[in-house]
Amino acid sequence: MIALVDCNSFYASCEQVFRPDLQGKPVVVLSNNDGCVIAANKEAKALAHIPMFQPVFKIKNILKANNVTCFSSNYTLYADMSQRVMDTLREFSPIVEEYSIDESFVDLSHYNNDELDEIAHKIKERVHKNTGVPVGVGVAKTKSLSKMANKFAKKIPENNGVFVVDSEEKRQFLLSSAKVKDIWGVGRKHTIRIENTGAKTALDFANTNLAWVRKELTVVGERLWRELNNLPCLELVTETSVKKGIGTAKSFGKKLADYSIISEATSFYVAEVADLLRQQGSAAGCIEVFLQTNYFSNSDNQYSNKIIITLDTPTNSTIKLTKEALKGLKKIYKPGYRYKKVGVNLFNLVPENQVQTSLFYEEHKSESKELGKVIDALNSKFGKNKVKLATVGNREKDWALIKEHRSPRFTTQWSELLTIGGKTSSIKL
DNA sequence: TCTGGGGTCCTAGGACCC
């Protein structure tokens, strides 16, 4: 049996752990640039009219009228809290799949079926005790069912955040109480196709003809259908897999026309992705740079372009990648536009120790490689970005994300530890 | 004035090879 443990409105819960004064009050967390609502606690959800991904400026009045506390997203804090949750889950099982920052599949096959209900409640209580974060627990024979059990656990108050599918009756009950669109892995398009067959509930879908499912929804649909019928098709993935591509793309804090500032932002993002690349021990064979204006705007002239540069030899050197990226940026940049976003993607990744050197590659043990190592060492000792390339410049404030209401990084920075009677960084709009 | 970011998996179709 498999448990799916999912943190309740995770980002908002993390903020509340350090702000006990906000217990029972509405809290939301905003996306980069404080653009959209990306998490809302149950008090905020209860207000309704706060749909996820709504731009903040459209619902500012509602937030204000209801005294909703808003936070900029603080990923450093959330990532650290997430690890604490995961560590607690490992006390219950050696096999844990970290599915996302706020949810995990936990293998419970070493427990007897009649213990599962008790174990599920224990998981919930211990995570809350250790981290302050509330979670829901769904238990079933397959990942897809445990995912749905988890949703159901949270939806019905009497479940108290836990639902265990340990009988055929409960499986049918669970599936018949979920609509087609609530099935994990069924999105907008698939919902339409499935509902066109007359199916209304997840149980209807599980009872439809498999050949139809295979034909219309491909193998992905077939696996899902089997999983809902208690036949496990999806294994728990415990090894963190090596990424196939690494990228970053962020909107600027304001629109930018000036090439030199955009190139500084680009350099900054290259350094960021190159760092991730080295951390996983890969080298990139290709680098893509793209640039775009604000496509929401009706008044601005629109332009977007991208360029993909194939490198002679795969590399993970920030210096080389920056050089290539800026060459590319120069080619696609056109003056006269107000740009909103720049992005960098690395792909064709290979293990760094298996790099095929090209015929003309002469710098096997180049100076830039040694230099890169020294820079990494300095940055890991003195803090991120303390040493950087001059191309990054020092005008970060001119392009960086807006995070007006970020809470302190309570758990990862000594200088930002929780203080009693300390200042707060959230705001009432 | 103000609209997120980072992923995975699968399929169809084109290019190319023998």
Add this chain to the structure above:
DNA sequence: TCTGGGGTCCTAGGACCC
């Protein structure tokens, strides 16, 4: 007039997830 068939690799795009 008649013009094969099978295979691989790559890419773009669709669909979905958090």
